[in-house]
Amino acid sequence: MKKQTIDTRPAGPKPWYDPRVRSLFFQAIAIALVFWGGWVLVDNTLSNMESRGISTGFGFLNETAGFGIIMNLVPYDATMSYGRTFWVGLTNTLLVSAMGVVAATILGFIIGVARLSSNWLVAKMALVYIEVIRNIPLLLQIFFWYFAVLSNLPSPRQSVDVGGALFLNNRGLYLPEPMTQEGFGIVWGGILLAIAAVVGIRIWAKKRQLATGQIFPTFKVGVAILVLVPIVSYLVAGRPIEWDLPALRGFNFGGGITIIPELAALWIALSLYTASFIAEIVRSGILSVSKGQTEASKALGLPNGLTLRLVVIPQAMRVIIPPLTSQYLNLVKNSSLATAIGYPDLVAVFMGTTLNQTGQAVEVVAITMAVYLTISLLISLFMNIYNRAVAIKER
Amino acid sequence: MRKTKSIALGIALAVGTFTATGAMAATTLENVKEKGHLQCGVTSGLPGFSQPDEKGNWTGIDVDTCRAVAAAIFGDANAVEFTPLTAKERFTALQSGEIDMLSRNTTWTLTRDASLGLNFAGVNYYDGQGFLINKGIGVDDATQLDGATICIQAGTTTELNLSDYFRAKGMEFKPIVFDTSEQTVQGFAAGRCDVLTSDRSQLAALRSKLSDPSSAKILPNTISKEPLGPVVRQGDDQWFNIVKWVLSVQINAEELGVTSANADDMLKSDNPNIQRLLGTDGDMGAKLGLPDDFGHKVVKLVGNYGEMYDRNVGPDTPLGLDRGINALWTEGGIMYAPPVR
Numbered sequence: 219m220k221k222q223t224i225d226t227r228p229a230g231p232k233p234w235y236d237p238r239v240r241s242l243f244f245q246a247i248a249i250a251l252v253f254w255g256g257w258v259l260v261d262n263t264l265s266n267m268e269s270r271g272i273s274t275g276f277g278f279l280n281e282t283a284g285f286g287i288i289m290n291l292v293p294y295d296a297t298m299s300y301g302r303t304f305w306v307g308l309t310n311t312l313l314v315s316a317m318g319v320v321a322a323t324i325l326g327f328i329i330g331v332a333r334l335s336s337n338w339l340v341a342k343m344a345l346v347y348i349e350v351i352r353n354i355p356l357l358l359q360i361f362f363w364y365f366a367v368l369s370n371l372p373s374p375r376q377s378v379d380v381g382g383a384l385f386l387n388n389r390g391l392y393l394p395e396p397m398t399q400e401g402f403g404i405v406w407g408g409i410l411l412a413i414a415a416v417v418g419i420r421i422w423a424k425k426r427q428l429a430t431g432q433i434f435p436t437f438k439v440g441v442a443i444l445v446l447v448p449i450v451s452y453l454v455a456g457r458p459i460e461w462d463l464p465a466l467r468g469f470n471f472g473g474g475i476t477i478i479p480e481l482a483a484l485w486i487a488l489s490l491y492t493a494s495f496i497a498e499i500v501r502s503g504i505l506s507v508s509k510g511q512t513e514a515s516k517a518l519g520l521p522n523g524l525t526l527r528l529v530v531i532p533q534a535m536r537v538i539i540p541p542l543t544s545q546y547l548n549l550v551k552n553s554s555l556a557t558a559i560g561y562p563d564l565v566a567v568f569m570g571t572t573l574n575q576t577g578q579a580v581e582v583v584a585i586t587m588a589v590y591l592t593i594s595l596l597i598s599l600f601m602n603i604y605n606r607a608v609a610i611k612e613r
Numbered sequence: 614m615r616k617t618k619s620i621a622l623g624i625a626l627a628v629g630t631f632t633a634t635g636a637m638a639a640t641t642l643e644n645v646k647e648k649g650h651l652q653c654g655v656t657s658g659l660p661g662f663s664q665p666d667e668k669g670n671w672t673g674i675d676v677d678t679c680r681a682v683a684a685a686i687f688g689d690a691n692a693v694e695f696t697p698l699t700a701k702e703r704f705t706a707l708q709s710g711e712i713d714m715l716s717r718n719t720t721w722t723l724t725r726d727a728s729l730g731l732n733f734a735g736v737n738y739y740d741g742q743g744f745l746i747n748k749g750i751g752v753d754d755a756t757q758l759d760g761a762t763i764c765i766q767a768g769t770t771t772e773l774n775l776s777d778y779f780r781a782k783g784m785e786f787k788p789i790v791f792d793t794s795e796q797t798v799q800g801f802a803a804g805r806c807d808v809l810t811s812d813r814s815q816l817a818a819l820r821s822k823l824s825d826p827s828s829a830k831i832l833p834n835t836i837s838k839e840p841l842g843p844v845v846r847q848g849d850d851q852w853f854n855i856v857k858w859v860l861s862v863q864i865n866a867e868e869l870g871v872t873s874a875n876a877d878d879m880l881k882s883d884n885p886n887i888q889r890l891l892g893t894d895g896d897m898g899a900k901l902g903l904p905d906d907f908g909h910k911v912v913k914l915v916g917n918y919g920e921m922y923d924r925n926v927g928p929d930t931p932l933g934l935d936r937g938i939n940a941l942w943t944e945g946g947i948m949y950a951p952p953v954r
Contacts, residue, residue, distance in 0.1 A: 267730070269848065270730040270846065271730040271847040272728070273730075286776045286779075388803070470787070472760065558796070566790065571701075573701065573768075574768030575772075
């Protein structure tokens with residue numbers, strides 16, 4: 219059956235004269251070319267590597283690694299696979315990055331605010347800090363902390379000893395490790411209960427303040443609850459924690475938790491360096507809030523601290539967050555300088571030793587790049603969500 | 614930065630293979646001749662093996678291995694350019710074609726031979742892994758090292774041997790892995806670790822870099838076999854043969870008593886072995902794609918294996934290493950080359 223339709227619309231331009239069709243056509247060609255180029259690149263690389271007798275594929279991830287790694291957050295020993303070395307490296311990278319982001323943010327905000335302080339000495343000290351730290355290459359700072367500072371700590375046998383529980387020497391900082399015993403569930407319960415109570419109080423206090431104007435000291439009460447409830451539940455449960463104390467065994471300390479100097483040096487250097495940039499970002503954010511806002515807040519009788527917390531910072535955040543995101547990204551990427559001082563991060567372990575033992579450069583480099591890309595995109599994503607939350611709500 | 618270099622090498626490998634599609638016609642020998650020099654990968658600085666002096670001239674047994682190949686091809690031992698590489702970078706540099714041969718105290722293992730697309734063209738030094746310790750820890754034997762912190766260079770067989778050794782002995786250790794041997798020594802000198810582990814030939818050199826060499830000593834234990842030698846890419850047998858036979862010629866020359874000093878006189882020798890070696894008889898060079906007198910050039914310009922050894926790592930050098938197992942098979946060692954015939 220043939221169905222005939224009669225087009226009553228006025229005749230449009232021919233398809234090849236239609237700008238919409240044309241732009242779609244050329245975009246399709248562009249995409250096809252990109253994909254074709256990518257495919258040719260991959261295909262040629264693979265076939266040429268094969269013809270040169272270089273192993274390809276990801277089978278190596280299941281082979282036994284056979285080398286030691288000094289620090290692992292996931293269980294690891296030399297009998298495990300190359301795939302496991304990837305996770306060891308990745309978790310070490312994430313650990314130092316997360317520690318760095320937290321420390322750099324806190325330090326950066328303090329210094330940024332100090333830079334604007336009306337106290338001459340405080341403001342100038344913040345200025346000197348920023349100008350010195352951000353103008354020295356990060357790698358030099360890492361070397362400084364590692365070789366000039368931490369290496370000069372005493373040897374294990376002359377450790378700095380704090381109460382027989384905490385030791386500091388040039389092999390690291392040794393802390394007692396809490397070993398949870400039976401009945402620790404009660405303490406966990408206490409902690410959760412305390413958190414729930416604080417959240418509840420906060421909601422109630424806000425409601426009451428809106429209704430009656432009375433202010434409840436949420437912060438002080440909250441801290442008291444968070445400290446006291448877990449302690450009480452700890453005592454009630456019969457002290458279900460035993461401490462594994464570090465002790466000198468042979469020529470090194472064993473037991474407890476060790477913070478190796480490589481981690482410390484990298485963390486300190488990354489935090490101080492990034493904090494100097496964050497401080498400038500915070501300063502620019504605060505300065506972007508018009509003076510009228512501060513004056514209006516003062517006119518309402520708000521003290522300085524509250525003015526900063528309730529009026530200035532929330533508005534400054536809108537300016538601060540986008541550049542802050544790129545500082546976080548920089549910090550994560552800069553953490554790969556770890557390889558210079560022997561901290562076992564992803565680049566040192568996976569793109570270093572694993573690449574060299576397996577020789578599969580293309581695969582390992584591709585995986586590593588994909589990981590950094592993923593981490594960066596995730597950070598951007600979360601910061602964008604946060605940015606949307608604090609952005610001006612147009613009603 | 615090391616990582617950027619690795620990435621660059623990775624990309625070079627991908628792009629290099631991309632552009633080289635179907636155009637694998639030129640052999641390594643032709644490429645080298647066209648360039649006018651040999652590009653050779655060496656360590657960035659290891660006394661006795663490859664190290665630049667204050668004038669920028671490279672010396673060492675690995676460097677001489679490269680020079681011998683250049684002498685065979687060009688009749689000029691200086692037609693070499695050196696690319697200093699870390700242990701991590703070396704194989705990628707060779708795979709990607711950045712260098713023509715790798716002579717960087719590299720251990721010959723099955724995995725490297727079979728899965729990296731590379732071939733080991735012989736052994737120019739038989740080594741083994743040992744330990745350098747700080748005398749202060751009061752240890753006389755490697756079996757007492759349980760719990761030690763050990764400095765080590767990344768991307769070497771050393772990392773694997775160490776782990777195997779401690780596992781087999783049921784001992785524990787903490788590895789501190791550095792990128793270069795300089796950093797490794799620095800970490801050891803700063804007291805970050807009790808022990809530095811590396812090939813024994815390197816330990817003496819690294820010890821001499823300490824501000825107080827007498828504070829450290831080398832333990833008697835040797836925990837592995839480390840046959841070190843030049844490496845080439847797979848898939849070019851002619852080039853593989855050239856590198857292999859240049860080294861063999863040097864070893865044979867020592868066996869036959871041909872040295873750089875008497876190489877010219879030996880041209881008149883009526884010993885058929887020496888005639889074939891120096892190219893006065895037969896067409897040994899042509900079979901390899903080299904001039905027939907390549908053996909003469911190699912020995913005259915670089916020397917035989919014994920000269921190469923004595924000049925760089927022998928008893929009269931700062932390293933002061935005895936020939937040991939690196940002596941000729943005729944003198945109680947295991948240095949043995951197949952005959953030139």
